[in-house]
Amino acid sequence: MTHHPSTGTHPRTPGPRSAGREFFTARTVADALAGFRPARRTTVEEVPLADALHRVPAAEVPAAAPLPGFARSTVDGYAVRAADTYGASEGLPSYLDLVGAVRMGAAPEVAVRPGAAVGMPTGGVLPEGADAVVMVEHTAETMPGTIEVTRPVAPGGGVVRADEDVAAGAPLVRGGRPLRAPDLGLLAAAGVTAVAAHARPRVVIVSTGDEVVPPDTAQLHPGQVRDATASALAGLVRDAGGDPVVAGIVSDEPGALEDRMRAVLPGADLVVVSAGSSVGARDETAGAVAALGEIWCHGLAIKPGKPTLLAECAGVPVVGLPGNPLSALVVFRLVGVPLVWRLAGCDTPPPEPSTSARLARDLPSAAGRLDVVQVVVRDGLAEPIFGPSALLSVLTRADGFLVVPEPATGLDAGVEVAVTLYR
Known part of the structure; x- marks a missing residue:
């Protein structure tokens, strides 16, 4: 079952809204997902199949030839003409001449004539003249060179057509959807060893706050906290197919965040500012973003995570997150992760379990x-x-x-x- 934020629960009857004054006008999460849709996409590059898991193809990849490419058996048994088995039963079996066998990985050296059968392994090439394969469980070899069939088989039974997996020209994989393990297998079966896919979005994570220190700080002074949020955000970015770049900690000094953002924007597909988006006197994100671009919204109607900022600067989307780690991670999972997928060419992120x-x-x-x-x-x-x-x-x-x-x-x-x- 796929979960959507606005479904899957049984709410009570809505009550009156609080009359308390809000610091800013908040948009709904649904509005943010539908309305904040930057046009930016990562570049397209040739990706070897071995590195293509979860990458997003830029366009569909068509099959150059049908798959599997030949009619093949899906069971161990005997290749037959289906008409020769009609009416067969335990009490009145059909008797067929065994005229040969098919070897795996080789073309058949014998054809199936009326009243004859050819031994078949699973995956073997269907010989000329046959239109079905009867399972070995429904046969018996009563004497050398003769088999009896105790159950009829319909035309096409026990057989995969030459183009049943994929027809020539049909898409092997679609554009805009992350590649899964079976997709890689199908591409390999078709002889495709590389795919044109979007580059992993480069997500620059900037932490802010005079109280924030690097995780490797051995001894904390009173009031200091290690930067836990950046590491967790980097994990979410990797899960979404992005390439996280932790760009360090910026002090609360006026102008420092604006300077850091000017420095990282040219090499980023997305900038995430951890902390600094609420309404306190020290919070610098809104001012820095307003100086460099345009704020789409400042505030989401969500708990936790209300003081979230969404913006675009020089064509690069920016997400400003609350300072509390839980709030930051909750809102980035709901809003930031879909944005990372979108930058990578995937408009509909893969559903979470x-x-x-x-x-x-x-x-x-x-x-x-x-x-x-x-x-x-x-x-x-x-x-x-x-x-x-x-x-x-x-x-x-x-x-x-x-x-x-x-x-x-x-x-x-x-x-x-x-x-x-x-x-």
Whole structure:
């Protein structure tokens, strides 16, 4: 089952919205996914088949010849004329002359004439004159050179046509969809050893904050925190087929983020600014982006992750994330990951694994926003996990997440919910 943020739950009746004043006007996640669609795409390059898993072909790849290319047996048995088996049964078998056998990897050296049969291995080339293969389980060799058939076979039974896998000129793979393992197998079967695919999007991750220090900092001073978000974001980027580039930590000094963004934009397909997108006095992302490009929105109707910024600077999309690690990762999974796939030429990201479960307890929510709730799934029950958005352990303990749609004021215990599972 595929999970979509606005479906898969049973909401309560919406209640009145809070009358409290908002810091900024928030757009819905659905609006962001539908409306923030930068035109940028990565360049196209020739990719060897061995490196093509999850890469996105720039166009469909047609078959130069039919596959498998010859009529072949799908069972061990005997190649026959189907008409010679009609009416055969255990009590009244058909008797056929065994006139030879087909060897694997070789063309047949014998044809099937009326009243005759040829021994067949699975995958062997169907000999001339035959139109079916009867399974060995439905035959017996009663005497040398003669077999009896105890069950009839229809024309085409036990056989794959020469073009049944793929017809000549038909697409082997489609453009715009990431290549999966079976796609690589089909391309190899057709003799395709490289494919024209979009380059992996280069995603530059910039961390901000005077309190943030590199992960290899041995001793923290009071108030300092190691940069955990950048490493986690890099993992999400790799999962989405991107190439993450961690560009270090920028101080809260005015102008520092704008300078760093000017430096990284020319080599980026996407810039992600970790922290700095909320409305505090120190938060620099909005100002830096406004100086370099155009802000599409500042604020999403989502919890956690409301102070998210989406923008474009010099043709490069920019995502500004909240400072709390949980909030940053939740919103990047919902909005940033589809953007990475889009940059790589894939407009519809591959669906994430999901499952159905029953909610273990009542789940309150506020109407007008999308609530993303981490859950543990055990024995068909989804148990919500709660904790401050600064705690990464909430995510590491979760098996997946569910969403409460914007109109709902909560979900009742016992309702069936769709849980998106973490790989």
